[in-house]
Amino acid sequence: MAEEAAAAPDFSPDQIEDFKEAFGLFDRVGDSQVAYNQVADIMRALGQNPTNKSVNEILGNPSADDLANKRLAFDAFVPMLKKVDALPKGTVDDYVEGLRVFDKEGNGTVMGAELRIVLSTLGEKMTENEIESLMQGQEDENGSIHYEAFVKHIMSV
Known part of the structure; x- marks a missing residue:
């Protein structure tokens, strides 16, 4: 120790x-x-x-x-x-790579609804309020999130 x-x-x-x-x-x-x-x-x-x-x-x-x-x-x-x-900390690239799995069209976006489900059900589950606070203003008019910008935003807070 x-x-x-x-x-x-x-x-x-x-x-x-x-x-x-x-x-x-x-x-x-x-x-x-x-x-x-x-x-x-x-x-x-x-x-x-x-x-x-x-x-x-x-x-x-x-x-x-x-x-x-x-x-x-x-x-x-x-x-x-x-x-x-x-403790080792994740990098922006680590998190972007993790979200890329959900990028079905390969266009740099993930569906906000899908990300909400992931955040509420996998790993250390987040509450609905925590998710809403985190995702506020991140979705475009189609309900998509540009995940690289999303990760950079979260890491800068």
């Missing part, structure tokens, strides 16, 4: 302060800790995009009861954030 942490980049003092401030926003009790079930949200608020599975592994695969009731201090959170930051 020490080797993994050593491979992760060190955060600057300014970054640590920003992380601490964001972490504090999730402290609803006032004990300078957050619930286990908030860790993934905090990481995402800090610009990471871990899967729920990765976060659960980093937390030691806690039970549903532990997720709801166990709390985590900031000093224990930072090494977890380093692990997530060190």
Whole structure:
């Protein structure tokens, strides 16, 4: 485990302060800790995009009861954030290639309706609200989405 942490980049003092401030926003009790079930949200608020599975592994695969009731201090959170930051991240090309499978006509577009079904049923399923938020303004008048521009838009947010 020490080797993994050593491979992760060190955060600057300014970054640590920003992380601490964001972490504090999730402290609803006032004990300078957050619930286990908030860790993934905090990481995402800090610009990471871990899967729920990765976060659960980093937390030691806690039970549903532990997720709801166990709390985590900031000093224990930072090494977890380093692990997530060190995880391989998908590139624009990776995601474009994944969506190309749904490009039936080979014209750089996928049907918005088909993409909605995929997002709601495969992998880490998204809610209807999350999908609508993600796809807002992305479909053309035919209900198609230019997936390369779509991926670049998502990756830039």
